[in-house]
Amino acid sequence: MKKNSMTIRSVTFAAVAGLSLAIAAPGAIAVAQDGAIGQPQDAQTANINFTQKGKLTIFKRDLGGGQATEGTGVVVENAPGTALEGVKFKIQKVNVDLSKAENWNKLSELTAAGALQKGIDQSFQELEGTTDQDGKVEFTQLPVGIYVVTETEAPQGVIKGAPFVVSVPFTDANGTKWNYEPVVYPKNTKAEASKEVSDANKQQGDDITYTVKTPTPALVRNQSVKKYVITDDYDESKVTPKKDGIKLTIAGEEIPSDNYSVEDTDGQITITFTNFEMLNAHPSSQVVTTIPATVKAQGEIKNSAGVTFNNPNNENEIEDVTIPTNEVFSYYGEVNVVKEDANEAGKPLQGAKFKVYRSDDTTCGNGDDVRIFEDKTFETDPQGKLKIEGLHATNIEDNNKIINKTFCLEEVEAPAGYVTPKDENAWHSFKIEATPNKEGDKVVSGGTIEAASVTIKNTKQSTPKLPMTGGMGVGILAAIGAAIVAAGAWFARRTARN
Incomplete structure (x- = not known):
């Protein structure tokens, strides 16, 4: 019987230690962790105790791009990677009677798919569990047998590992003792886009x-x-x-x-x-x-x-x-310009022409402004209005970069009969402000863009002075008429004397 027991131990060791400790790869290392996390019971020697209940402890790790290594069946000190919380496992008992020596034949070559083909032991109700913040989940009260462990759910971006096979009990690293509480370290990667x-x-x-x-x-x-x-x-x-x-x-x-x-x-x-x-x-x-x-x-x-x-x-x-x-977001808005007579409130002015510039600071007309819509000059309509659309927000760019830029309007031609402003008077600044919609720290759909408004007034051109008419002209004519009357009277008296 001693010889048979050693054979069973060797096969069990080979069956489980042959699994991979790998990134997003099939398998795990199942080890008897004496004195390590999980604190398994003292490993038992000699024959398997078929009445003893076992426990399987899984520590789920994200290897984070590390290289895959073959399992050796020894204790993994300071297991690499970070704990993965929220990975859900299912454990099923395979319909294999380990009390029969012939059922151990070729056990080392048994895959999860092959194990499932042998059928599920319906007397054992499958168990489910989810890893905690330490990446740990335990399955207790396990009868002696072969189990298939399957990841059924994983957090977003975690690539689920392949199903693997583990036996209860499991041999220690030296193949000399039975461990009824194996600990496994299946590895995954958490991939992100x-x-x-x-x-x-x-x-x-x-x-x-x-x-x-x-x-x-x-x-x-x-x-x-x-x-x-x-x-x-x-x-x-x-x-x-x-x-x-x-x-x-x-x-x-x-x-x-x-x-x-x-x-x-x-x-x-x-x-x-x-x-x-x-x-x-x-x-x-x-x-x-x-x-x-x-x-x-x-x-x-x-x-x-x-x-x-x-x-x-x-x-x-x-x-x-x-x-x-x-998700990424871009924000585009508009400016609404109103052109009015400076001396007649509410009188719109048609035909004012503008060019649009971008300033990387808050000053317009200082020589460093960059013209946008280069081939276009904008003109006010009969209502004195002008709308310029599709202007990038001046406070946010490249999704979430905070900026402080300015748009500038340069009036290049006033309406007929009005003065075209010069130098700094020709420039008018405005901003397009975007407000992202947030759920906590996350930006989501529903952000707003505030339209800019600019009112610009013009004064009438000076006109030539007209000849004066009215009171002063009538007085002159009256004086001339009086002089003529007086002269006529003088000539009349003179003629009478003669």
């Missing part, structure tokens, strides 16, 4: 640039990427992406365009890989996608993206990993 927007100093009609950074999964052994789809959701009412301008790189190297296809449908860009060679050559890396888009309307412009790829840890399952990015 991100989104950026570059819209500084871009107005309506200009191109802004979206940058999407998506992860490639970690790979071990013969794993490979077989599916990789990047999506970019945009607001088709406000921007128009340029398909021909899209570029992808990985590890600083441009990915040839014949490695993927690009579709633009219903406000979504979809980039589908058809050649995975460069992705498989760069596991645990990033694909950087740049998408130029033309701004065509004002308002709050929201954009988000994401990536979907096959989970390389679950080759036998139809399971994809989808990782969304953060």
